[in-house]
Structures are given as structure tokens and as C-alpha cells.
């Protein structure tokens with residue numbers, strides 16, 4: 001069954017079986033495959049999963065969810081769960097679609113993400129890693145070598161994916177809606193000439209009201225300017241009611257993660 005697997009992918013399965021036995025699980029579950037993958041291919045995981053944190057963090061989360069059982073002897077040939085079987089089938093499909101003869105650990109990662117309701121997909125999605133994102137990275141990376149792994153392009157500039165991913169995890173805490181940027185009315189502290197945003201102090205004698213006092217805002221992620229005089233690219237954005245994201249950052253980075261997480 002594993003003839004088409006690369007040596008690395010075989011070792012993922014080997015390690016997954018070991019992990020399952022250590023948890024005393026009667027089956028090799030998707031989370032054991034994920035642990036196997038993290039253990040076997042640190043190069044892939046450090047490139048593709050910058051936001052995932054340490055393998056220890058993932059292991060801890062798996063332990064918290066798992067009923068403690070006696071370890072199984074590693075000589076027992078544990079079967080794959082049905083979910084894990086589907087992960088392997090998806091991995092084979094992914095290799096075919098990418099016209100790769102062999103099934104590698106990157107295809108197993110895609111397989112894990114495609115088995116959406118399984119625990120491994122939850123662990124990956126909850127760390128901000130979507131199927132679409134990994135598709136993009138893997139297909140680019142396979143064509144162009146290592147560099148494409150680490151860079152995402154926003155407004156024609158390359159951004160460090162590691163940086164972006166960690167920001168996205170924060171931004172995902174909020175709901176975002178598309179809005180046209182409009183200048184905000186503000187107050188200005190008369191004594192200092194400094195801006196104040198809370199209009200409830202409008203009648204305070206220390207402040208004066210300034211209509212459209214805040215004419216521009218910056219994307220919380222890429223610092224693209226939102227204003228009313230730079231054309232549609234600068235006017236349309238997404239807001240959580242407090243911060244703003246430019247349309248490109250939201251539609252290219254945040255929205256795909258939400259779709260994958262559904």
C-alpha cells in the first residue's frame with residue numbers, strides 16, 4: 001500500500017504508529033499522523049507552519065483531549081482509523097493533481113487538512129493554517145524551490161509569512177465587514193493640540209470638535225493607507241469597528257482561512 005510513498009512519508013507513518021502506541025490508542029488517528037509529520041519533517045513544518053508553535057504545544061493539546069490509556073507495545077501493528085485512511089487517500093489524490101509520482105509528506109499535510117472534521121485539521125486550522133494556503137505554498141514551493149515558502153505578496157511587496165501568520169492569529173479574533181473608509185470626527189485637546197477619539201467628551205471645555213479630524217487610517221497588517229482621495233484601492237477596506245485591514249490583506253489572507261475553517 002505504501003509503494004508510492006517517499007522514504008520521508010513512510011517514516012511519517014512509522015512515527016504515527018509509534019505515537020498511537022504511546023497514547024495507547026487502538027487506531028492510528030489523524031492527530032498521530034500530524035505528530036509523525038512534525039517529527040519527521042521539521043524542514044517542511046518550519047516553512048509551512050510558522051504559526052503552529054512547538055510540537056510540544058500540539059502534543060499537550062492532544063493529551064488534554066485523549067483519555068489516558070496503557071501504552072500499547074510498539075510491536076502491535078495498529079490499524080489506521082477511517083479518518084486516517086481517508087487522509088492517505090487524499091494525499092494520493094493531491095500528489096496526482098500536482099503531477100507528482102511519489103507521495104511525500106507535503107501531500108500528507110494536505111490530506112490532513114482535507115479531512116476537515118478530524119482533530120488534526122482542527123489543530124492546524126486553529127493555528128491559522130488553511131488548506132488553500134498550504135495548497136498555494138506547496139504548489140509554489142515544488143516549482144520554484146525553497147524561497148516561495150516564506151514570502152507572501154501584498155500590494156506588490158513580499159512579506160515574511162512568519163510575521164503575517166502570527167498577526168493573522170490575532171486578527172482572527174474579530175469579525176470583519178467590508179466598508180468604505182470615511183474620515184472620523186475627532187476631538188482635539190485644546191491645551192496640547194492632541195487628538196482624542198471618544199466623542200462623549202464633546203462638551204468638555206478642554207476639547208474642541210473637529211469634523212473629519214482623522215482623514216486616514218492604516219491597514220493593521222501591511223500599513224497600506226486607507227483614505228478618500230487615493231482611488232478605490234485606498235477607499236475599500238474591512239473593519240472590526242475599531243481597526244482596519246486593506247481589502248487585499250483581508251481577501252488574500254484572512255478570508256481564505258475563514259473559508260477553510262468552516
Ligand SMILES: [Zn+2]
Pocket residue numbers: 154219220221222223224245246247248249250
Ligand atoms: Zn493590508
